[in-house]
Amino acid sequence: MRSATLYRYSVPMDAGVVLRNQRLKTRDGLLVRLRQGERQGWGEIAPLPGFSEETLAQAEQAALAWLPHWQAGDDPVDSPLPSVAFGLSCARAELEQRLPPQADYRKAPLCTGDPDALFEALATLPGEKVAKVKVGLYEAVRDGMIVNVLLEALPELRLRLDANRSWSRARADGFAKYVNPALRDRIAYLEEPCRTRAESRAFARDTGIAIAWDESVREPDFVVRAEPGVAAIVIKPMLTGSLERCRGLVDQAHAAGLTAVIGSSIESSLGLTQLARIAHWLTPNTVPGLDTLGLMQAQLLRPWPDCRLPLWGTSALACLWRR
8 A cells, every 4th residue: 555745845044045146045845755565765856946947836746746646556757857756766765675774974065265164074074085165156266266275274185166167268267377286186176167068178178177067967968978187977866867867877977987976956954864875875985965954954854963953853844745
C-alpha cells in the first residue's frame, strides 16, 4: 500500500542574502514523503529564485500531478522540471534504500576575505584545506587582491572561486592581474568567470587559472569533455534534475578526467543532508560545496551535525496534499 504527503515550507533567511540583485527574505520549497509498507522516503523540491527555470508554483503543480499516479501504483516518468525530478527521485531512492546512508559532511567554507576567520574554519576541516570565495559582486581588482591575500596568508589553502558569469573579459583580466602568478595553481578552479564559454576558455588559457563549468552544465548544448584549462564541473542537483541525471554527469566527468563537485542551491537541512549522502556516494574523494545552512535561521526535520540552529518538525510545515 502506497501513501504520499506533500508539504510546503518557508524558512527565514539572514537579512543580507542577495541573489542576482534580489534579496531572499525566506527560503520557500516543498517536502515530499513517500510511504510503502514500513518504509518511507523524503525529498525536497525547492526551485532557487533567479537560477531555476521553474517557479515554486509550477513545481507544486507538477508534483501534485505526479504524486497521485505514484500513489496509485504506477511508475510515472521523471518531471521535466529539474527541482521536481530531483526531489521525487531522492524520495524514491530513500524509500527503495538506493541512497546510501553514509554522508560526507565536509564542506568548503564560504569566506568573506578575513584570513583569521578562515584559518579558524579550516582548522576543524579534515583532509584537504579547501574554501570558497564568491567573486564578481564588487570590483574585480578588489576580488583579486583578497584572493591573493588569502593564498599568501594560508599556504595550505586551495580556493574555489565563483564568478557566476559576471565579468567581461577585461574585468576578468583585471582580477587576474592582482593574483600572483606563483599562487595561481592553488586556485582549484574559478567557476564561469566570463559571460561566454569562449571568453572563459580564453581566460584560462591566457592566465593559467583553471576554470569550472557551472551554469553551462545545465544548458542543452553542453557536453562533458576534457578541455585545456577546465578542471571541474559543478553539479547542483536541485537545478540539474533527477538523481539518475546527476549520477550520469558525475560518471561522464570522471571518465573525462575532470573533478565533479556536488553543490548546494540553498536547500533546507533535510536537502543538504541528502546532498552530503549523494556526495559521499558519487564523489567520495572531493569536498562538496554545501556551506549554505548558515544563511538560514532554522533547520527542517533532519539536523546537520553540530549546527545550533533550531530544528523545525512537521508542525512547521503546511500540508498541501495527502493520500
